[in-house]
Amino acid sequence: MDIKSKKCKVITAWAAFFLSICLLVESGLTGLNLLTGSGPRGVSVKDALASDFEETEEFRGFVSDYLDTFLAMAAGGPVDWYSRYGDAALDDSYDISWGSGIAESAATTVIEESAESAWDGDYTSEDWEYKTSAKQVHETIKNDKNLIYDIRYNGKSVYTNDENGILKEGEKSLPSDYNFYMVFAEGKASVFKDKKAVDVYGDGVYRDDSQWRIPGYKNFTVDEKTKKAEVRMAVIKSPVNYVQGNYSGSSGSYYGTSSLYDIVRNMEHAKRSYIAKIVEFIAGLVLLGVYLALRKYKKDGDRFLVVYTGKIWLECKVALAVLVIVGGIAGLNNYMGVFYGWGYYEYASEILYPMMYSLLANPMLLLICFWILYLLINDYRYNRKKPRKILVRDIQKLFQIRDMEYPFQKKMIRKFSPVMISGIVLSVIAALACFVSSYYLYDNGGSLAMVLLLVALAVIALLAGMMRQYASDNRILAKEMGDLIRQIKKVHDGNMTDKLKVPEDSDLYDAVQQLNDIQYGMDTALSERMKSERMKVELVSNVSHDIKTPLTSIISYVELMKQEENLPEDVKDYVRILDIKSQRLKSMVQDVFEISKAASKQLPVNLEDLDLGKLLRQTLADMEEQIEESSVTVKAQIPAEAVMIHADGSRLYRVFQNLLQNALKYSLDGSRVFITLKTDSKTAMATVKNISQEEIPSDIDFTERFVRGDESRTDGGSGLGLSIARSFTEACGGVFGIEVDADLFVVTVEFPIKDI
Amino acid sequence: MSECILVADDDREIVKAIAILLEREGYKVLRAYDGLEALDLLAQNQVQLILMDVMMPRMDGLSAIMKIRERKNIPIIVLSAKSEDTDKVLGLSMGADDYVTKPYNSQELLARVKSHLRRYTRLGDIHAASASKEFKSGRLCYHAEERVLYADGESIRLTATETKIVDLFMRNLGRVFSAEEIYCRVWEEDAFAPENTVMVHIRRIREKIELNPKEPEYLKVVWGIGYKIEKM
Numbered sequence: 001m002d003i004k005s006k007k008c009k010v011i012t013a014w015a016a017f018f019l020s021i022c023l024l025v026e027s028g029l030t031g032l033n034l035l036t037g038s039g040p041r042g043v044s045v046k047d048a049l050a051s052d053f054e055e056t057e058e059f060r061g062f063v064s065d066y067l068d069t070f071l072a073m074a075a076g077g078p079v080d081w082y083s084r085y086g087d088a089a090l091d092d093s094y095d096i097s098w099g100s101g102i103a104e105s106a107a108t109t110v111i112e113e114s115a116e117s118a119w120d121g122d123y124t125s126e127d128w129e130y131k132t133s134a135k136q137v138h139e140t141i142k143n144d145k146n147l148i149y150d151i152r153y154n155g156k157s158v159y160t161n162d163e164n165g166i167l168k169e170g171e172k173s174l175p176s177d178y179n180f181y182m183v184f185a186e187g188k189a190s191v192f193k194d195k196k197a198v199d200v201y202g203d204g205v206y207r208d209d210s211q212w213r214i215p216g217y218k219n220f221t222v223d224e225k226t227k228k229a230e231v232r233m234a235v236i237k238s239p240v241n242y243v244q245g246n247y248s249g250s251s252g253s254y255y256g257t258s259s260l261y262d263i264v265r266n267m268e269h270a271k272r273s274y275i276a277k278i279v280e281f282i283a284g285l286v287l288l289g290v291y292l293a294l295r296k297y298k299k300d301g302d303r304f305l306v307v308y309t310g311k312i313w314l315e316c317k318v319a320l321a322v323l324v325i326v327g328g329i330a331g332l333n334n335y336m337g338v339f340y341g342w343g344y345y346e347y348a349s350e351i352l353y354p355m356m357y358s359l360l361a362n363p364m365l366l367l368i369c370f371w372i373l374y375l376l377i378n379d380y381r382y383n384r385k386k387p388r389k390i391l392v393r394d395i396q397k398l399f400q401i402r403d404m405e406y407p408f409q410k411k412m413i414r415k416f417s418p419v420m421i422s423g424i425v426l427s428v429i430a431a432l433a434c435f436v437s438s439y440y441l442y443d444n445g446g447s448l449a450m451v452l453l454l455v456a457l458a459v460i461a462l463l464a465g466m467m468r469q470y471a472s473d474n475r476i477l478a479k480e481m482g483d484l485i486r487q488i489k490k491v492h493d494g495n496m497t498d499k500l501k502v503p504e505d506s507d508l509y510d511a512v513q514q515l516n517d518i519q520y521g522m523d524t525a526l527s528e529r530m531k532s533e534r535m536k537v538e539l540v541s542n543v544s545h546d547i548k549t550p551l552t553s554i555i556s557y558v559e560l561m562k563q564e565e566n567l568p569e570d571v572k573d574y575v576r577i578l579d580i581k582s583q584r585l586k587s588m589v590q591d592v593f594e595i596s597k598a599a600s601k602q603l604p605v606n607l608e609d610l611d612l613g614k615l616l617r618q619t620l621a622d623m624e625e626q627i628e629e630s631s632v633t634v635k636a637q638i639p640a641e642a643v644m645i646h647a648d649g650s651r652l653y654r655v656f657q658n659l660l661q662n663a664l665k666y667s668l669d670g671s672r673v674f675i676t677l678k679t680d681s682k683t684a685m686a687t688v689k690n691i692s693q694e695e696i697p698s699d700i701d702f703t704e705r706f707v708r709g710d711e712s713r714t715d716g717g718s719g720l721g722l723s724i725a726r727s728f729t730e731a732c733g734g735v736f737g738i739e740v741d742a743d744l745f746v747v748t749v750e751f752p753i754k755d756i
Numbered sequence: 757m758s759e760c761i762l763v764a765d766d767d768r769e770i771v772k773a774i775a776i777l778l779e780r781e782g783y784k785v786l787r788a789y790d791g792l793e794a795l796d797l798l799a800q801n802q803v804q805l806i807l808m809d810v811m812m813p814r815m816d817g818l819s820a821i822m823k824i825r826e827r828k829n830i831p832i833i834v835l836s837a838k839s840e841d842t843d844k845v846l847g848l849s850m851g852a853d854d855y856v857t858k859p860y861n862s863q864e865l866l867a868r869v870k871s872h873l874r875r876y877t878r879l880g881d882i883h884a885a886s887a888s889k890e891f892k893s894g895r896l897c898y899h900a901e902e903r904v905l906y907a908d909g910e911s912i913r914l915t916a917t918e919t920k921i922v923d924l925f926m927r928n929l930g931r932v933f934s935a936e937e938i939y940c941r942v943w944e945e946d947a948f949a950p951e952n953t954v955m956v957h958i959r960r961i962r963e964k965i966e967l968n969p970k971e972p973e974y975l976k977v978v979w980g981i982g983y984k985i986e987k988m
Binding site: 544559590610611617 | 767769770773774776777780811837838839841858859860862934935949951952954955956977978979980981982
């Protein structure tokens with residue numbers, strides 16, 4: 001599988017997981033809220049999904065309330081205006097109306113407020129019950145033609161907004177756009193919907209779950225005075241909004257809106273949000289399915305997230321976890337407290353209710369908490385074995401890094417200072433504590449308190465004094481330690497003469513003496529070694545001189561013999577062999593001498609800036625004849641531009657001459673020798689590659705002196721060629737390397753590039 | 757006329773071998789086996805050139821050279837097994853004219869002896885005939901107007917290209933020329949991979965002017981930089 005499609009799958013799986021959880025939690029919360037009776041906008045499922053608003057509990061509550069109001073108006077008493085909101089669906093708005101109010105109830109409160117402002121009686125304690133005069137109520141609602149009413153008392157119309165007289169003839173003559181009709185007379189109500197009678201009282205007993213909360217049951221009757229009232233009302237089929245602006249009120253302008261229209265509109269909105277929740281839930285389920293199908297990849301996503309969460313300091317994570325958990329619990333407690341306080345004890349006893357109410361009232365908060373916890377647990381799951389990123393440790397490290405810059409003495413003092421500061425702070429606190437306690441004890445124990453205080457002060461003084469002494473001792477010790485450490489660095493850097501002196505009573509006296517001894521020992525050993533190196537070179541020099549003198553005679557007489565013409569042929573052959581061998585001996589003596597000097601770093605080098613590429617070309621040109629005579633082809637890949645290095649040209653010439661001669665001598669007939677020069681920003685690397693004629697033994701260090709690939713070989717070569725090449729390269733500051741890959745023999749010479 | 761050469765070495769076989777070599781060429785050879793003996797022989801005979809070893813009993817070669825230089829101006833060639841640069845510098849600064857390391861190459865030794873003798877005996881002539889424009893370095897002398905190179909007073913036969921190269925070097929003794937520059941100046945063309953071409957000519961010139969073309973003294977390669985004729 002290619003990486004890209006896998007990446008896509010991982011992202012898809014994780015996104016599906018994330019969204020499905022979000023959607024399911026959000027819609028699930030709505031579901032849970034429904035169980036507790038608080039659907040969206042305070043509307044129950046049944047009402048929200050009803051096709052006809054007149055069939056809803058909400059509407060029945062509305063009618064019941066208005067009937068109450070109209071009966072009160074008919075009886076002529078003040079109207080308990082508020083009570084019409086006491087229907088079951090608006091139970092929650094009980095406290096809301098008292099408080100600032102929330103969106104759902106905002107619409108319904110408007111008329112209420114306008115009604116309230118319209119009432120210009122004195123504000124008494126009864127204001128809380130929103131008593132309003134019947135006339136005011138009539139003035140407020142009469143223009144709302146959604147509800148046509150006719151209120152009569154003793155057969156006489158008291159209040160009506162039925163200007164067109166549509167209520168006069170009863171349900172039979174209602175215009176077609178008013179399809180709900182109710183008449184209340186003689187203490188009983190009759191309800192007609194679409195001109196058909198509706199059963200209001202059932203078996204005639206009023207219960208909590210009775211559909212209509214209107215008088216007329218056997219156990220729900222009206223007083224004698226009210227019996228004389230007659231109320232007719234008709235409700236429009238499709239409510240429209242009626243707005244009444246009140247500009248003459250004592251507390252500014254208000255807009256009264258039609259409460260029926262508001263109820264219907266609210267139900268429509270509730271319906272929409274129910275549908276939205278259901279869609280959410282289904283989408284959540286679908287995404288959950290997608291996630292389950294791809295859950296293998298979702299784990300990769302988890303692991304990917306872990307990389308990032310792993311970078312967060314452990315302290316932050318713990319703090320976040322504690323915040324979320326404690327915050328959640330505290331929030332629950334808080335809400336539980338509220339509910340207990342509000343007397344919802346019987347609901348609160350169901351432990352689910354307050355929990356749901358608190359967290360579930362805010363799905364966003366719940367989701368944030370959930371995802372934080374999820375990330376933390378995920379992090380814990382995969383990062384358990386890995387080293388954690390700990391803030392304290394990082395801060396410590398930062399301090400340590402800063403501390404490294406100080407010399408040892410400062411470091412030691414800096415390390416002690418926190419101890420000292422905390423000691424001082426502790427002493428001061430202890431002294432204060434003693435002082436305070438003695439102050440309180442003084443009343444009871446008198447002299448004992450004084451003694452205690454004095455002892456405490458004495459101990460504190462002693463402690464402070466001891467700490468001061470310790471600090472000053474430490475300072476001296478730190479200074480001596482610092483000196484010792486500096487001295488160790490000096491010895492390390494090769495200073496063999498400076499001796500360190502400390503007083504004899506110092507703690508470090510022995511250590512210093514021992515270091516001095518080590519320094520002396522090293523000094524002696526070093527000079528011994530230098531001497532022996534020098535002697536070695538001298539020895540080689542003397543030996544080579546002593547060899548050269550007899551060799552001179554040998555070569556001279558061989559030369560003379562070569563010039564003899566009348567020698568027998570076989571003798572001439574002997575002379576030829578003598579000539580070759582004596583010449584080889586001559587070059588070997590010279591080579592051995594130079595190698596021994598290079599090995600003891602006494603080879604004089606004359607370093608200058610030169611072009612390595614040019615040097616290689618010159619060497620190739622210089623050896624052109626040899627190359628042409630040989631059976632191999634030399635291929636050079638040398639860049640045309642200058643490759644400047646700092647080295648000794650004539651030594652390097654020897655290096656490449658030896659390497660080339662080696663390659664010419666030991667290469668397979670007809671093969672190619674490659675000479676390349678490659679550069680990067682810092683180094684120049686020259687390489688000589690050739691295919692060996694004979695098999696190359698794998699376990700040989702070719703730069704050892706007198707080593708040759710073929711031990712039995714006697715032709716040419718002193719066996720010093722590569723050894724000289726390495727010695728000279730290193731004497732010039734280069735790096736010499738040999739690699740053998742089967743029959744491929746590769747020599748590299750590397751030099752740092754000199755910036756021009 | 758045969759020039760008289762003094763050979764001083766504590767190794768009798770070497771002295772004998774050198775004597776045979778020189779006598780075959782027609783020189784008269786005086787043999788000494790230590791420094792004092794050499795000084796004695798020098799006092800008694802007319803000597804045109806001295807070959808002197810360094811490490812000898814009684815009096816070493818360098819002390820002998822200092823003594824000789826107090827009175828005489830004849831060419832002295834040091835013949836030593838010491839091959840260090842420092843030894844060479846010491847020998848030359850003591851008054852020696854040349855330094856040959858043992859084991860020596862017979863041909864080279866002969867060439868050097870001849871070279872020094874020529875210069876010693878004809879030095880006066882060359883100076884008298886000196887042209888207005890000449891560039892000198894050791895054994896070499898280049899007459900710029902005639903475009904002729906003399907080595908030890910004898911003119912060298914050079915081809916036209918070789919002459920151009922020598923002209924460039926001799927007019928700028930000691931200066932290093934890169935192959936590209938030489939090519940541009942001599943062939944008057946842009947150089948493309950000139951190293952081999954230049955090297956071939958340099959090798960030919962060396963064969964004509966150097967005593968030992970394998971270890972050139974004058975026409976040298978400055979590795980990694982270019983070529984030059986040493987100023988001596």
